[in-house]
Amino acid sequence: xxxxxxxxxxxxxxxxxxxxxxxxxxxxxxxxxxxxxxxxxxxxxxxxxxxxxxxxxxxxxxxxxxxxxxxxxxxxxxxxxxxxxxxxxxxxxxxxxxxxxxxxxxxxxxxxxxxxxxxxxxxxxxxxxxxxxxxxxxxxxxxxxxxxxxxxxxxxxxxxxxxxxxxxxxxxxxxxxxxxxxxxxxxxxxxxxxxxxxxxxxxxxxxxxxxxxxxxxxxxxxxxxxxxxxxxxxxxxxxxxxxxxxxxxxxxxxxxxxxxxxxxxxxxxxxxxxxxxxxxxxxxxxxxxxxxxxxxxxxxx
Ligand code: PSU
Ligand code: MN
Numbered sequence: 001x002x003x004x005x006x007x008x009x010x011x012x013x014x015x016x017x018x019x020x021x022x023x024x025x026x027x028x029x030x031x032x033x034x035x036x037x038x039x040x041x042x043x044x045x046x047x048x049x050x051x052x053x054x055x056x057x058x059x060x061x062x063x064x065x066x067x068x069x070x071x072x073x074x075x076x077x078x079x080x081x082x083x084x085x086x087x088x089x090x091x092x093x094x095x096x097x098x099x100x101x102x103x104x105x106x107x108x109x110x111x112x113x114x115x116x117x118x119x120x121x122x123x124x125x126x127x128x129x130x131x132x133x134x135x136x137x138x139x140x141x142x143x144x145x146x147x148x149x150x151x152x153x154x155x156x157x158x159x160x161x162x163x164x165x166x167x168x169x170x171x172x173x174x175x176x177x178x179x180x181x182x183x184x185x186x187x188x189x190x191x192x193x194x195x196x197x198x199x200x201x202x203x204x205x206x207x208x209x210x211x212x213x214x215x216x217x218x219x220x221x222x223x224x225x226x227x228x229x230x231x232x233x234x235x236x237x238x239x240x241x242x243x244x245x246x247x248x249x250x251x252x253x254x255x256x257x258x259x260x261x262x263x264x265x266x267x268x269x270x271x272x273x274x275x276x277x278x279x280x281x282x283x284x285x286x287x288x289x290x291x292x293x294x295x296x297x298x299x300x301x
Contacts, residue, residue: 001093002113005066008054012114017051017295019288020065020110020118020148026055026072027081027100028262029121030277031269036076038281040069042288046119049292054115056106058084061096065113075100083258085138103150104142107221111146116209116298118150119291121284122186123223125155125164127260128247135260136167144171147219149209149298151291153283154184154191154225157243158264161191168223175223176208178290184227187234187268187279195225202290202297209298226290232282234275242271 004012011018026039039055046053054066057075064071075081082099084092086108092099101109103123110118124137143150155164165183168175176197177183185191199205205224212222246267255263268276 001063002109003062003064004113005054005064005068007052008066008113011052015299017292017299018054018115018117019046019051019291019295020106020115021046021053021055021288022103022106022118022120023055023057023075023100024083024102025121025284027075028083029265030280031266032077034277036073038284039072039076042284045285045288046292049289049296051292051295054110054113056101056109058089058092058097058099058101060098061093063089063093063109065109065115074098083262085258086142087138102137103139104137107142107146107148107150111148116147116149117291117295118148119284119288120150120152121280121287122154122156123150123152124261125159125161126167127158128160129251130160130163133256135257140164140167140171140173143221143223144173145219146221147212149205149222149224149294151178151224151226151287151294153186153228153287155186156261156265157186157188157191157239158246158261158268161185162193165193171220172218173220173223174208174212175225176205178205178224178226180225180227182227184225186283187228187239187276188236189227189230189233199224202293205294206297206301210301224290224294226287228279228283228286232279234272234279238272238275242268242276245271
């Protein structure tokens with residue numbers, strides 16, 4: 001069922017490091033034509049750390065683990081590329097549809113193919129106004145039952161961050177700050193909330209992964225949160241102002257469901273003169289590099 005690229009298959013067979021990358025950020029999280037450049041750049045960053053990148057997407061009904069240049073271009077530029085959460089995988093496969101995978105769908109496919117380390121920008125989570133909309137990303141529930149290590153810059157700041165942290169605690173998902181005791185704020189280095197565990201090297205992360213396996217029990221993810229460097233973060237004052245406007249525009253235009261996240265991200269890019277895009281990219285770049293180093297430490301074990 002899964003189409004695993006030759007390069008990824010060989011790396012897995014030889015126990016060499018592999019890093020899974022999601023594709024929703026490319027198809028629906030970044031503007032064209034920058035999105036394709038970024039997709040290529042992220043794969044290059046994984047290679048720089050000595051690991052093999054495996055970007056994941058569904059093309060013509062087939063889930064792909066590892067894309068070639070032409071396939072990456074389809075994800076970036078093809079009109080009609082859907083956004084697929086994990087619940088959308090089966091209908092997409094049955095219909096022969098093409099779609100980009102969110103964190104939940106990517107993590108499920110990656111784990112199914114035997115990958116252990118995954119890098120992204122920010123996770124989905126609990127939206128503000130949850131009490132009215134009950135909008136909580138399927139990312140959380142899936143990570144609560146999938147044994148994968150996700151490197152991210154926290155959750156998108158468009159979300160209710162403390163509620164999301166609480167949900168992760170309730171669901172039993174381990175969260176560790178990389179070199180920090182603070183939970184990062186995606187575009188910002190610090191969300192204002194603490195984390196309970198701090199890890200300071202790829203080897204320490206790999207040791208936690210081995211401890212998870214040794215303890216056995218129900219599978220769940222390890223979320224490693226890696227802050228964007230302070231000198232590359234979005235100006236916190238600008239962030240607060242534009243985010244407030246974006247949330248109001250979203251409500252005023254009646255945007256709901258899957259469309260909420262892309263709407264808010266796009267609003268932020270357009271109303272910060274691209275500064276949110278730069279901070280977003282700085283965060284993702286750092287996460288991808290760290291994931292490369294963690295997968296190398298994991299492979300050495
Ligand atoms: N973070 C970004 N850009 C994105 C996403 C996260 O900077 O496009 C995507 C991820 O794929 C994440 C998804 O899994 O948004 C969550 O969407 P939703 O809130 O609809 O579950
Ligand atoms: Mn949602």
